[in-house]
Every structure is written in C-alpha cells, then in structure tokens.
Amino acid sequence: xTPYDTHYTRHSRPVLACIASxxxxxxxxxxxxxxAAATKIVAGTxxxxxxxxxxxxxxxxxxFGEHDLEVELISTRSSxxxxxxxxxxxxxxxSSGIPDYLRAIDQGAPMxxxxxxxxxxxxxxxxxxxxTSIAQLKGKKVMIGGPKDVTRYYxxxxxxxxxxxxxxxxxxxxxxxxxRFAALVSGGIDATIVLPPLSYRAKAQGFTNLGNIQTVLxxxxxxxxxxxxxxxxxxxxxxxxxTAALLKATAWLYDTRxxxxxxxxxxxxxxxxxxxxxxxxxxxxxxMKAISRDGKVTEDxxxxxxxxxxxxxDVKAPVPPIAKFYDSSILADAxxxxxx
Numbered sequence: 001x002t003p004y005d006t007h008y009t010r011h012s013r014p015v016l017a018c019i020a021s022x023x024x025x026x027x028x029x030x031x032x033x034x035x036a037a038a039t040k041i042v043a044g045t046x047x048x049x050x051x052x053x054x055x056x057x058x059x060x061x062x063x064f065g066e067h068d069l070e071v072e073l074i075s076t077r078s079s080x081x082x083x084x085x086x087x088x089x090x091x092x093x094x095s096s097g098i099p100d101y102l103r104a105i106d107q108g109a110p111m112x113x114x115x116x117x118x119x120x121x122x123x124x125x126x127x128x129x130x131x132t133s134i135a136q137l138k139g140k141k142v143m144i145g146g147p148k149d150v151t152r153y154y155x156x157x158x159x160x161x162x163x164x165x166x167x168x169x170x171x172x173x174x175x176x177x178x179x180r181f182a183a184l185v186s187g188g189i190d191a192t193i194v195l196p197p198l199s200y201r202a203k204a205q206g207f208t209n210l211g212n213i214q215t216v217l218x219x220x221x222x223x224x225x226x227x228x229x230x231x232x233x234x235x236x237x238x239x240x241x242x243t244a245a246l247l248k249a250t251a252w253l254y255d256t257r258x259x260x261x262x263x264x265x266x267x268x269x270x271x272x273x274x275x276x277x278x279x280x281x282x283x284x285x286x287x288m289k290a291i292s293r294d295g296k297v298t299e300d301x302x303x304x305x306x307x308x309x310x311x312x313x314d315v316k317a318p319v320p321p322i323a324k325f326y327d328s329s330i331l332a333d334a335x336x337x338x339x340x
Contacts, residue, residue: 038070039238044082044094047075047176048270050196050280051118051223052095054291056269057262058249067241078175079149083226086111092231093242097150098224098305103314105325110229114330115243116301118222119292121154121213122284126184126202127191134162134210140190143172143180150222151193153308154213161216196284197276214288221301222290227330243295243334250291295331302326 045052055073058064064071076082079096086094087109095117105111131137137159145151156166172189174180180192184207191210194202203209225243232239253262262285263277272280284290302322309315 038065038068039235039241040070040072041235041238041242042072042074042090042092043242044074044076044085044091044096046079046082046096046223047077047178048073049177050122050266050270050284050290053253053262053266053284054246054249056265057252058245060265060268061249061252063245063248063252064242067245069238069241069245071242078146080146080175083109083111086226086228089228089230091228092235093225093227093239095223095225097145098221099148099150099153099309099314101224101226102305102309102325103148106309106315106320111226112229112232112327113224113226113297113325114239114327115225115246115295116221116292116297117225117295118290119219120288120290121217121220121222122195122288122290123151123154123193123213123222124199124202125155125158125191125193125210125213126199126207127210128184128187129206129208131190131208131210134159134164137164137191137210138168140169141172141188142169143174143183143189143192145175145180145193146173147171148312148314149173149175150305154217155193157216158211158213162211196280197272200276200279219298219301220304221292221297224297225295227327240330240333240337243330244337247295247334247338250293250295253285253291254289254293256286295334296328297322297326 043055052073055071059071074091076085079100082091082094082096083100083104085091087104098113101111101113127137131140142155144155159165172183174183177195177198181194181198181202183189184192184202185205193213227239252258259278259281263274263281266272266277266280267274299322302325303319306315306319310317310319
C-alpha cells in the first residue's frame with residue numbers, strides 16, 4: 001500500500017464517494033462549528049500527498065471550520081479525471097495539472113482556474129541503476145503521466161537540455177506517481193518522473209537520479225485549483241472562504257516552528273513515514289517552496305504553458321487572453337477577507 005492509497009478522516013465514518021472511477025474519498029469536516037451551518041464543498045485532487053498539504057492543515061487546525069466550510073476531498077487518480085468530474089459538476093473545485101484545465105476551458109468546459117497550488121515542479125527523474133546519464137535513455141522506455149500530461153513537458157525540457165530529443169525514446173503512461181514508481185521498481189520501464197516521498201524511496205533503493213525538473217523550470221506552475229462555474233454562480237462566498245482558508249493554511253505551513261506538527265499532519269493524512277514527512281518538509285517547503293504562497297497565476301507562467309499547448313496542437317494560436325481561463329478576483333476577494 002502506498003501513501004496515495006489510503007483514507008484520511010478525522011472521524012469514525014469515512015465518506016464513500018459515488019463517482020465513477022474515483023478510488024477513495026476523504027471526509028474533511030472542518031472543525032468544531034455546527035456542521036449543519038457549514039457549506040459543503042466537494043474537492044478533487046489526483047492523489048493524497050504533500051501537494052494537498054494545505055488542505056490537510058486547514059482541516060487539522062480547524063481553519064475550514066472557522067470559515068463555516070465542510071470539505072470532502074476526493075482522489076481521482078489522474079489529472080484528466082479530475083477535470084472531467086469538475087466539468088460534470090461532480091466536483092465543485094479541483095486541483096491537478098494546469099494543461100488539462102486550459103484545454104478543457106478552451107473547448108467550452110464550465111470551469112475557471114482561480115489559484116496556483118504548486119508553483120514549481122517538485123519532480124525528479126529516476127532511472128534503473130544501470131543507467132547513469134540522460135543520454136543513455138536513447139531507445140529506452142520512459143514513463144510519464146499521459147500523452148499530453150504536464151509531465152511530458154517537464155521530461156522533454158530536461159532531456160532536451162542534455163541533448164536527448166523527443167522521439168529518441170519511447171513513452172509509456174501511468175496517471176499517478178505511485179503507479180510510475182511501481183513500474184520502475186518492477187523493472188517494466190527504464191526511467192520515470194516521480195514526486196516526494198517516492199523520489200526519496202527511489203534514491204534509497206539505488207535508482208539513478210537524472211535530475212530535478214525545478215532546475216530547468218523553476219517558475220512554472222505544476223498544479224492549479226479550478227472551480228465549476230455553474231456551482232460558483234450560487235456559491236461564490238464559499239469559494240472565497242475556501243481560498244482564504246487555503247492561504248491561511250499555507251502561511252501556517254511556511255512557519256518553520258510548525259515543522260514537526262506539519263509532518264505529523266502529513267503522516268496522519270497519507271501514512272507517510274515520519275522521516276519521509278520531515279524530509280518532505282525540508283525539501284518541499286523550506287528549499288523548493290513548492291506550494292504557492294500567494295496563489296497567483298502570472299501572465300508569464302500562463303503564456304509559457306499556453307505556448308506548449310499551441311505547439312502540441314491543442315490550442316490555436318495566438319495565445320488567448322488569460323481572462324478566458326483565469327479568474328483572479330477570487331484571490332483578491334479572499335485577501336480582502338483575510339485583512340479585515
């Protein structure tokens with residue numbers, strides 16, 4: 001069992017989501033206030049890991065409850081499924097890879113991005129121990145998230161910097177880090193791209209570290225939050241409150257006095273081992289500063305990703321205006337509520 005295959009609940013009764021292909025659900029009740037008075041938000045994410053650390057903190061520290069929210073967090077196991085379920089209205093908000101949202105919105109899906117979640121790619125590429133350089137992956141099997149997943153762009157950017165061009169290696173696909181790591185361990189692939197803590201385990205098991213994506217794409221969003229526009233028409237105050245709660249939880253995470261407690265929260269939420277959780281804090285929070293502190297999606301970051309999608313043939317040139325895809329007013333309203 002991996003850290004991504006577990007239930008996380010502070011209550012005795014886990015919530016089981018009746019959504020096709022959803023592997024698990026997380027009941028995040030939001031603190032001591034009367035649940036009947038709270039607004040329920042169904043949130044989706046690809047898997048339960050440090051990417052949703054702020055959500056875990058918002059629950060554990062009662063921040064959701066302070067904002068009269070009850071949050072149900074659901075793992076969809078792939079970025080594309082998160083987007084599909086958000087478009088269908090099964091989810092109210094979701095967080096996953098940015099290109100999936102941009103493609104869907106461009107095609108008319110009822111959603112908008114409203115917050116950056118992981119502002120820098122926290123991925124590392126690992127290969128079997130017989131491979132010691134990126135050049136040696138020529139003709140080899142490399143596993144990524146999907147044919148047009150953001151992990152494809154990450155891999156190709158790093159490989160190209162080392163002279164290995166797309167088309168000179170073979171792709172295989174698996175939607176989650178857990179599945180990709182399992183394929184690497186089984187020997188079914190030669191290299192893959194993984195997130196912490198599985199990147200730590202890859203190192204411990206003797207696989208070769210071929211490079212961190214952050215070294216070539218430091219200012220590039222990995223995951224973002226988006227909302228269903230139909231739901232938001234009647235729930236804007238709850239959406240703003242949810243955003244404010246996540247910003248407060250993120251600020252709490254970045255206070256290094258909370259390192260030990262933050263690790264304990266992650267352990268409880270994901271079944272990480274405590275040493276992994278502490279290492280995750282030191283690299284993910286202190287060094288990488290991977291979780292976006294202000295939640296903003298910049299014009300530059302948006303333009304970079306959109307040019308990738310145009311290059312893939314998913315969006316027509318020229319780059320559309322950012323306002324078509326990104327609603328900056330939610331963050332602005334959340335910031336105002338926090339300053340009162």
